[in-house]
Amino acid sequence: MMALRLQAKFAAYRQFTAGSFRPTAGFITPSAAYGLLLNLAGVDMRADDGKSVATTIRPGLPRLTLALGAVSLPERGSMFQQLHNYPIGKNTAPEVVQLCWPRKHNVTPVRRELLIGLDAVIAVKDTPADLPANIRQGLEHGRPGYGLPFCGDNNLLPDRIEEIDPAAMPQALWLTPILGEESDGPRDFATRLTVTIHRLDMTQTRSLLMGPSPRSSTIPAEAWVPVVYP
Numbered sequence: 001m002m003a004l005r006l007q008a009k010f011a012a013y014r015q016f017t018a019g020s021f022r023p024t025a026g027f028i029t030p031s032a033a034y035g036l037l038l039n040l041a042g043v044d045m046r047a048d049d050g051k052s053v054a055t056t057i058r059p060g061l062p063r064l065t066l067a068l069g070a071v072s073l074p075e076r077g078s079m080f081q082q083l084h085n086y087p088i089g090k091n092t093a094p095e096v097v098q099l100c101w102p103r104k105h106n107v108t109p110v111r112r113e114l115l116i117g118l119d120a121v122i123a124v125k126d127t128p129a130d131l132p133a134n135i136r137q138g139l140e141h142g143r144p145g146y147g148l149p150f151c152g153d154n155n156l157l158p159d160r161i162e163e164i165d166p167a168a169m170p171q172a173l174w175l176t177p178i179l180g181e182e183s184d185g186p187r188d189f190a191t192r193l194t195v196t197i198h199r200l201d202m203t204q205t206r207s208l209l210m211g212p213s214p215r216s217s218t219i220p221a222e223a224w225v226p227v228v229y230p
Helices: 030-041 094-100 131-141
Strands: 002-011 064-072 075-085 106-125 160-164 173-177 191-196 206-212 225-227
Touching (some): 030 064, 030 106, 030 131, 030 191, 030 225, 131 160
Antiparallel strands (some): 064 106, 064 225, 173 206, 191 206
């Protein structure tokens, strides 16, 4: 087993939504933790099949089993931001285009939700033999030309990512699937977390409703979530 501690002032793990309010999941998702581990190991998830309108998921990605722990639960905040684009296939009054030139003339204010004070433990097991060593190399030396690790949004960077000793795991609230009506942990915290992402068909994206277990340095068996891409 390998364990990392991730700390960030701000993070955002977006759900599939549109409109003037863009929420975030309440904690780092298994899918985002998986992507972060592959980023550190220098494994690219993306593929271009030459036919799809978006990048797809590369076949043959490693299968991992993850557990996520909250050393402290993050708070939620929000910020306003302008979304602007060039409308396609719509008639825009020529005078509006002229008045806004050379800026984009379709501006929409939105409110983006953020997590404040992310302090997470990412435990991983059942990894390919070479993955832990590649993650350690990424932690120590980075991946030149590959890009920076980030916390959901690519403008939200971690303050610290470090490997920790699994035998000296910090006390954490471990995220476990909520199968019944109640969770054994704090009852005011439950969030839906994506496990695997399907970039072309949202109906095939897998997610779990999860809540925190009682605080413990031992990972409950039910906190382990397999992340498997076909």
